[in-house]
Amino acid sequence: MKKISMKDIAQELNTSITTVSFVINGKSAEMGISPATEKKVRDLIKKRGFNPNSAARMLRTGKSKTIGLIVEDIGNYFFGNIAKIIEVEANKNGYSVFFSSTENNDDTARQLINKMRNSSVDGYIITATQGIREEILKLKKENVPFVLIDRLIPDVETNYVILDNYSGSYNLTRHLIDNGYQKIGFISIFSEMSMMTEREKGFQQAMTDAKLTVPAKSILKVNFSDSEEKIIKTITRYVKANPQLDALFFATNYLGVMGIDALQKCKLTIPTDIAVVSFDDNDLFRLLSPSITVAAQPIKEIAIQSIELLLKVIKKEQKQSMTVGEIIKPEIIIRESSPKIKK
Amino acid sequence: MKKISMKDIAQELNTSITTVSFVINGKSAEMGISPATEKKVRDLIKKRGFNPNSAARMLRTGKSKTIGLIVEDIGNYFFGNIAKIIEVEANKNGYSVFFSSTENNDDTARQLINKMRNSSVDGYIITATQGIREEILKLKKENVPFVLIDRLIPDVETNYVILDNYSGSYNLTRHLIDNGYQKIGFISIFSEMSMMTEREKGFQQAMTDAKLTVPAKSILKVNFSDSEEKIIKTITRYVKANPQLDALFFATNYLGVMGIDALQKCKLTIPTDIAVVSFDDNDLFRLLSPSITVAAQPIKEIAIQSIELLLKVIKKEQKQSMTVGEIIKPEIIIRESSPKIKK
């Protein structure tokens, strides 16, 4: 059974392809198609189950009704759920979503952007990696619609939706301090990305404001690309080398997860031996016993803001050059891992 | 700056579009393009950064080099990671991936299949919902390549990659029995899907083989579509109503997660008050204290088998009519939640 085309429809109705096209694209009124003709066409289309060939349409119009979603890791709780919401919203607006994970690798990210470029996506939602400055600038120069989420490229003006990492981190640290913790260890990854540097700044500022000092040795940075075991070992060593600490601040949720593992290996109990807070929520932190205090990212809000912003840019309501940013405030969720300290 | 096309390349080299096309598609030898010409073309292509327009190619060939991935919930640990691996493997083979979540809703699933059909994906990987029998039959009849994963449609022969739910469940139950548990509660969802019925059968058979009876009241079924709170309440009630139970078998990982929550609410300690095992692994089960014994799905294996099978079908090495199924054995991971019982 051959696929049916507009031509077939037109022939069967003894009308022209133009007429059919106008009807399909809802331009009947604008182009002055008589209601009778329009009905005839619509009925046959339904009867035959005709669907316009997207390749042909795409070739002619240059629009694919497709957006590219580039995240760090679709298998991750945060990005997986972001993806889900973006996909639903995109669908509502007639768009499909291509997705890909960068694994935080610059080359992968570069390839993905180019690859999607070739399959002519109409716009991107991207979680940038550190080294793709050039690619982002190129997209901007060529006026391709895109929105950065979760992290920015330093000194590059773009549309974005990010978390207020600084204030989240500040408030989370503040919560610890208010509960009596003073020797707080900060565990993060080596990274120049704004999201990470802002978190550190927030932590430092909260400590400074409370007139607390942060000795260099109580800050640990690990390599993102190291294996889980290696990171756990590193954290274990760090914890053992810093028995004075009364609380730990993990800068990301996966660090928090690995950190809890490390603390168990050190036979330390949360929160009696040491309190724990983490940036980013996930199922584990909520259900663990004790549950973990976190600065949570409002996933739904981030996802919806980013797809809405992108669609605006695509529809040109929002010129690419007029950059707009949404800064989402994290929510501090206080759980059992950081109770008031008893002096 | 206008996009450059094959025509531009051909013109600049004073050659024909045909020649350029042959070179691009690696048919130089076959079509007898001289090495000199080939090099000339390749060099200019690289220099100009030319990429063939996928819409045009798609229109002409009818192939989109795209596969559709339809899962239950991309935000879920299992499917998120499946998606990630499938995407990487697809990419290696020159394919892009469209994805969508059904949320286990028949209508959504139907729409997604049709939608992808229109954007002419070359093949599907689908986690079926219960009510899409007709759609699957239609795909089959029209000879569209697809592979079902995670669950089958009863009495419909298709290519598939699923878990051996029966044996996983049998072995997991067996593990409990071997460790001395006899009054085992089974908590599942209302579902006719083979994956769920097989799990129950495996459980029942293991019990029967051990000459243990399963009273009706020790089996609980909840509604998948109910809210998390409601399910947790239901489980709580069930646990309180069945104090005789010495172990709980959760048939899915999200039930396990909610169940642990419920047990905490009942002030019951795992495993001293009651042992716990669950189908499907996740981070939580591994890191929880005590950690939870599970029948784990080998995610990587499932993902790779399914994409490989689909690509085979697409390449016609594997006719759609010659259905092939891969049955993956789950791995029983014994952790702290199900120790040997002391009499």
Next chain:
DNA sequence: TAAACTATTGGAATCGGTTACACAAAATGC
């Protein structure tokens, strides 16, 4: 030397829509 090949390359139809433009018929104006 003409015929028959072979090795390369080019011309042009084609895929299925979109849309500028042309054109006919009907309506309106003067």
Next chain:
DNA sequence: GCATTTTGTGTAACCGATTCCAATAGTTTA
């Protein structure tokens, strides 16, 4: 009653790659 505008529909160029079918030049064979 003729010119002009409005209304409705058809024609055909075009998007950019693929591929069948020639075509040309150079070689070999009879």
